[in-house]
Amino acid sequence: MSQPPERAVPTSTDVARRAGVSRATVSYVLNNAAAVRISEPTRRKVREAADELGYVPHAGARSLRSGHTRMVLLPSAHTPVGPLYSTFFNELQWALRRLDYTVVQYGSLGLDGDGAARAWAELRPVAVVSLGEISLTPHGVDVLKRSGAKAVITLGPQRVAGAHALVMDQREIGCGAVSHLIERGRRRIGVVMPEEPGLGLFSQPRLAGARASAAASGAHVEPVPLAYTEQSAAALAARWRSLGLDAVYAYNDEYAMLLMRALQDEGIDVPGDTSVIGADDLLLGRLLRPRLSTVRVDLVTGQRLAELVDRVVRDPGGEPERHDLMGARAVPRESS
Amino acid sequence: MSQPPERAVPTSTDVARRAGVSRATVSYVLNNAAAVRISEPTRRKVREAADELGYVPHAGARSLRSGHTRMVLLPSAHTPVGPLYSTFFNELQWALRRLDYTVVQYGSLGLDGDGAARAWAELRPVAVVSLGEISLTPHGVDVLKRSGAKAVITLGPQRVAGAHALVMDQREIGCGAVSHLIERGRRRIGVVMPEEPGLGLFSQPRLAGARASAAASGAHVEPVPLAYTEQSAAALAARWRSLGLDAVYAYNDEYAMLLMRALQDEGIDVPGDTSVIGADDLLLGRLLRPRLSTVRVDLVTGQRLAELVDRVVRDPGGEPERHDLMGARAVPRESS
């Protein structure tokens, strides 16, 4: 099929030569240019030539000429965990494609905020939608905008100067969890803080929300570190009684399941001795006994976010908006 | 920060003017060109000017000039499920970046094989590593190679003509699971087939492996459709006894956990009446009682795959190789 002898990549010049027309005509035909009328026979010749050569236009050359792209760049450091994010992500990509954008995820693992922004800017995306795993600085936002990005949108716990912010206030999750526990009469509440790196952007605001909620009713909140391993959970369970807590909000359902099992193995009754609540409403949480209470998060739909991206791209003039996008509500089951 | 009045994107010409040098010098300095010697004061002036302007080179223009890119494109349709894939994915991205590649995931949801290949080819990636969620055709491979891709690597259940194939033979998973069940003395084995779309590329070969393994010992294999919902699991459990099966390999741990719980709720003893085994070795599987047996999959490390990509890019001449990359072995716990 493909010879080593470096077959040259076919260009529009090759197509033109093969079809016996000029490069201009090739461009007109292949882009269905409305402004000019090209005869049907010519169109066919051009298309055939392009097909036979396996011609594919060079996106870089095109963007160089036109001065813009239709690329929406989604930075991704850790691929987002959980079905919540992946559903959202897929929706967003699908909706953006329908709006005729090219959606590209840029793996930015191991890049700092400004370095990442520079790397993204090299691709001249028309929009950047950051899910907040990588911390975008105000300076990074500026670099992107100077490089031609019409829309820089952050979707995360905090807003960033200069960017349109879709604030997913993670505090609401911690708040919802702890409020529920307090309603259940709990007063000394542990909040699991995952030890895994990269989760701080989520766990910190969740803790803050938990604190706020507790402060309002004079309850006590105690951060509890936990790694996502059985050993770590067992160790925590072993010293659980000494902590004197009567409830725990365990970051999300996965950590909650892990901890709940460890507590049970230690002979601690859930929810009798200790209430447990997670977050994300994973199906698996319903399989445990007692069924895991959780906080359900209502994320913005990918569809709506795609529409916002498109609106900002078309009219970049507007002031950076701030939207609150997340609703969180406790779903009591049996573990609390 | 950013005015509506369309501030022009700074180019190397702007940097040159501001630094009082030529564009050539700017290029030399910013790329640390070894061939030419530029005085230190000039270097500083150029760098300062670039900084002040927020200059970021245009990747498209660069690739146009140089005739190649360092982009490795990873098509992604459904973001891969499970910690196995995401770990692998992150490793791969990280390792490729260390080799100085730009890693980009291209969301291809809703594109057919050839359309997708064309879309990818427009970006002129130097390599494409397809995880097999999108079906790459031989023609698609050819389009990519003609557009300059040095390496087209498929990582999936089947090989594709023209591409280097890293065959992850999913059959081994089904084979490992069913062999284990047969060793345990089981003879009538259900194989869960997820009803969710997009999983067929994985579930079909797993079933084939299960069949192959069963045929060798005269055991019976029965495909059992199951959706990832509690209702579906309950319905299946309700008619379980009528199926007359004494074991089930449930695609992966998530489906296995779901089904095991439903069977238990139906009063069916696991593993007494029915053995259950999953795959992927999720931590959560160990939290259930009985602990879930599973098949652990040893995927190629991202590091090694990155090295292969790099090798093929540097020496594209070689014949498409075929590597077998996956080892699978049963991890018996308590459910089988």
Next chain:
DNA sequence: TTGAAAGCGGTACCAT
């Protein structure tokens, strides 16, 4: 209806 030509931003050869 079609073609010639300029120019987008960056690189690298060849002069100076």
Next chain:
DNA sequence: ATGGTACCGCTTTCAA
């Protein structure tokens, strides 16, 4: 040590 310049592939204006 630095500058002038041709060229990469594509689009689009203008002329024929």
